Amino acid sequence: TDTSATMYRLRAVPVPRIVRTNTPVFSRQQHHISTFESTHQKQSSSGGYAYFGLAAAAFGGLSLLSGSDLKAEATSYKSTMQTVDKLFPLQTKESLTPMVTEFMRLAKAGLSGSPSSLKMIPTYTGRVLGTEKGVFYALDIGGTNFRTLQVQLNGNGTVSEPLLKSFDIGAERMRGSGEDLFTFIADCCKEFIKDEHTSNSAASLGFTFSFPVNQTSISSGTLVHWTKDFTASGVEGADVVSLLNNALKKANLKVQVDALVNDTVGTLLTSSYSDPNCVIGLILGTGTNAAYVEKHANIGKWKQGPFVSQEHIINVEWGNFDADKKVLPRNKIDEQIDAASENVGEQLFEKMISGRYLGEIVRLTVLQLWKEGVLFTNQPNNPEFLKPMAFETRVAAGIEADDTRTLEVVGGLLASVGFAISSPEDRQIVQEICVRVSSRAAALTAMGLVSLLKQMDRVGKPATIAVDGSVYSKYFNFAPRIRKYLKMLLGANADKIKIVETCDGSGVGAAMAAAWGKTHSSK
Numbered sequence: 247t248d249t250s251a252t253m254y255r256l257r258a259v260p261v262p263r264i265v266r267t268n269t270p271v272f273s274r275q276q277h278h279i280s281t282f283e284s285t286h287q288k289q290s291s292s293g294g295y296a297y298f299g300l301a302a303a304a305f306g307g308l309s310l311l312s313g314s315d316l317k318a319e320a321t322s323y324k325s326t327m328q329t330v331d332k333l334f335p336l337q338t339k340e341s342l343t344p345m346v347t348e349f350m351r352l353a354k355a356g357l358s359g360s361p362s363s364l365k366m367i368p369t370y371t372g373r374v375l376g377t378e379k380g381v382f383y384a385l386d387i388g389g390t391n392f393r394t395l396q397v398q399l400n401g402n403g404t405v406s407e408p409l410l411k412s413f414d415i416g417a418e419r420m421r422g423s424g425e426d427l428f429t430f431i432a433d434c435c436k437e438f439i440k441d442e443h444t445s446n447s448a449a450s451l452g453f454t455f456s457f458p459v460n461q462t463s464i465s466s467g468t469l470v471h472w473t474k475d476f477t478a479s480g481v482e483g484a485d486v487v488s489l490l491n492n493a494l495k496k497a498n499l500k501v502q503v504d505a506l507v508n509d510t511v512g513t514l515l516t517s518s519y520s521d522p523n524c525v526i527g528l529i530l531g532t533g534t535n536a537a538y539v540e541k542h543a544n545i546g547k548w549k550q551g552p553f554v555s556q557e558h559i560i561n562v563e564w565g566n567f568d569a570d571k572k573v574l575p576r577n578k579i580d581e582q583i584d585a586a587s588e589n590v591g592e593q594l595f596e597k598m599i600s601g602r603y604l605g606e607i608v609r610l611t612v613l614q615l616w617k618e619g620v621l622f623t624n625q626p627n628n629p630e631f632l633k634p635m636a637f638e639t640r641v642a643a644g645i646e647a648d649d650t651r652t653l654e655v656v657g658g659l660l661a662s663v664g665f666a667i668s669s670p671e672d673r674q675i676v677q678e679i680c681v682r683v684s685s686r687a688a689a690l691t692a693m694g695l696v697s698l699l700k701q702m703d704r705v706g707k708p709a710t711i712a713v714d715g716s717v718y719s720k721y722f723n724f725a726p727r728i729r730k731y732l733k734m735l736l737g738a739n740a741d742k743i744k745i746v747e748t749c750d751g752s753g754v755g756a757a758m759a760a761a762w763g764k765t766h767s768s769k
Contacts (some may be wrong), residue, residue: 247258248484249674250688256359257490258316264630275282285464289363289551290381298585300347301396302522311319311367316650319747320673322620323674323675326549326620326621327675329615330611330675330679332577332609333578333682335578335600335683336740337686339734341354341575341690342693342731342735345405345454345568345573345574346571346697347696349364349567349693349694350701353562354701355367357540357544357546357560358546359547359717363566363567363568363570364564365566366561367560367562367563368461368558368560368561369462369464369507369508369547369558369560369561370464370558371464371511371515371559372554372555372557372558373515373518373522373524373539374515374762375519375522376401376402376520376522377401377402378401378519378758379399380399380450380761381396381397381398381399382449382450382452382758383439383449383450383451383501383757383760384451384452384453384753384754384756384757384760385435385451385756386454386512386752386753387431387454387455387530388456388509389456389474389729390415390417391413391415392412392434393412393413394411394413394434394435394438395409395410395753395756396408396410396439397754397758399758400701401760404520405519408750408753408757411438415430418522419478420475420476420477420478421476421477421478422478423479423480424479424481424484424489425493426478426494427478428489428642429493430491431432432493432494432496432497433497434497435494436509440499446479447500448500449501450504450757450760450764451501451503451544451685451756451760452503452506452758452760452761453501453503453506453507453514453756454506454509454755454756455469455486455506455507455531456457456509456533456699457469457470457471457474457476457508457510458471459486459508462485462504462767463507464504464763465487465504465505466484466485466487466488466506467485467487468485468486469481469482469484470554471738474532475492475588481546482628483745487503487506489629492636500515503760504760505756505759505762507562507755507756508535509529509714509751510527510529510535510536510537511527511537511561511750511759512527512753512755512756512758512759513527513528513537513751514527514537514538514539514559514712514746514751515762516748516750516751516754517710517746521746523708524711524745525709525711526538526539526581526695526712526750527711527712527727527751528714528715529713529714530599530713530714530717530724531600531714531717531718532597533565533596533600533601534563534567534595534717535561535563535564536694536698537559537560537561538559538562538698539558539559539560539702540556540559540560540701541556541557541558542556542558542747542755554693554766555766558626564595565593565600566592566594566595567594567595567694569591569592569594571594574594574595574598574690578612579607579611579614580594580597580598582610583603583607589684595694598686598687598690599687599691601639601715601716601717601721602639603639604642604684605637605638605639605642606634606635607683608679609635609636609637609650612631612637615675616631621672621675621676622665622667624667625667628663629664630663631665636663639721641662642680642683643720643721643722644659645659645660646677646680646681646684646721647722647723652670653670656668656673656676657673660672665749674688685723685727688723688728688730691731692728692730692731693735695711696735696736696750700731705739707742708744709743709744710744711744711745712746712751712753713745713747714748714749719749721748728745729745
């Protein structure tokens with residue numbers, strides 16, 4: 247074939263996405279192999295495998311592969327994708343339904359006080375009504391930064407623009423003494439509140455503390471254990487509100503902590519202030535958790551006497567679902583993730599769906615294929631990629647979002663993690679791995695949501711799910727995939743579900759919890 251003519255055809259024909267014809271792929275580009283073969287078979291003596299030659303030349307290779315080389319490359323691709331299929335099979339209604347059944351069993355056990363990997367923690371809080379009014383403050387701590395906010399509730403389901411200030415905790419305080427940590431937090435609160443609070447009465451504050459807490463009242467709770475790289479001493483097993491109150495008192499700050507919540511409860515409260523159908527709060531970011539509205543009468547383990555409301559917000563702590571490893575589709579990559587974590591055997595569900603781990607799941611999968619000699623064969627060394635957590639979830643999201651003809655964005659992102667040389671096949675396979683990992687996470691997220699809707703008997707009824715977190719808001723195609731799996735599990739009833747992105751629920755929601763707590767404290 248004349249080289250110039252070949253190159254002309256290469257410029258004229260888009261490089262296809264290469265996918266198995268019997269496997270659906272969630273992506274912007276979906277080309278069916280057989281369609282491509284029928285279009286281009288006459289242009290190559292190697293028949294349907296011509297696309298590998300086209301792709302190679304499109305990436306700058308002037309020499310075309312021979313028919314035998316092309317067939318070998320296609321065979322290698324098929325074998326590699328079979329490995330990916332086994333690791334991350336696409337979830338179906340049949341595979342997800344037993345997980346829903348197990349989730350609901352564990353939820354009921356947790357509510358009754360029986361052994362369960364789902365803690366089902368009563369939060370001593372109900373939903374706000376949208377009629378609460380006043381100025382409330384919030385302290386939001388759940389990561390390396392924390393924030394203080396002033397929130398004006400207008401009483402008509404609306405909130406004025408909050409005032410806020412962020413502070414960096416720093417690694418030393420995260421891992422130092424609890425006294426130093428809470429002293430620093432109190433000093434920062436004083437810096438913010440003294441400028442905003444002019445009343446002589448004590449300011450009402452809601453405290454968002456996004457760590458596992460055994461809550462004993464609306465304004466008290468003991469830390470079960472630290473997560474997110476916090477190890478500050480003297481806090482586990484202690485009442486975190488008492489620690490904060492003591493620090494605020496030493497700082498001579500007139501503040502009353504009226505509510506302790508986590509970010510998931512805060513997200514639910516924020517949306518329910520304007521939407522009475524909001525029944526689930528979901529965090530889907532670095533970590534993941536869910537809270538939902540339960541009938542108080544269903545909380546069999548409740549021993550604290552009458553509650554002020556017929557409904558009760560439950561903190562599920564769903565990241566620990568299936569600790570017994572009965573139903574989740576875990577594989578050897580998930581086992582490696584767990585073994586390398588700081589909490590081996592715990593939070594297995596979170597390790598499959600949260601932003602902290604999705605990129606690492608992709609990295610370990612790619613690493614396995616690279617060591618097997620089927621990816622990046624032209625680059626035997628990449629010390630950067632061998633480092634744990636070297637492949638961030640945001641990189642995986644960027645790889646999935648690439649809809650260029652030659653996956654040039656994928657190539658650039660792979661170069662950023664040390665793979666300076668990547669073939670079209672390398673890029674295609676890595677993108678497909680990212681799709682499989684995030685699709686599994688979306689399917690499992692939908693499974694958990696359906697379980698909670700069924701627990702509340704809300705299937706077929708209007709229900710709003712409030713969501714906060716970077717995976718939901720920023721990961722390419724994640725939100726539509728959740729909707730897809732809800733439809734798969736619920737059919738037409740999925741149309742009754744509204745999912746709303748609720749930004750800053752952990753801040754504004756804490757202030758709303760303070761309003762709820764102040765209103766009900768005398769009842």
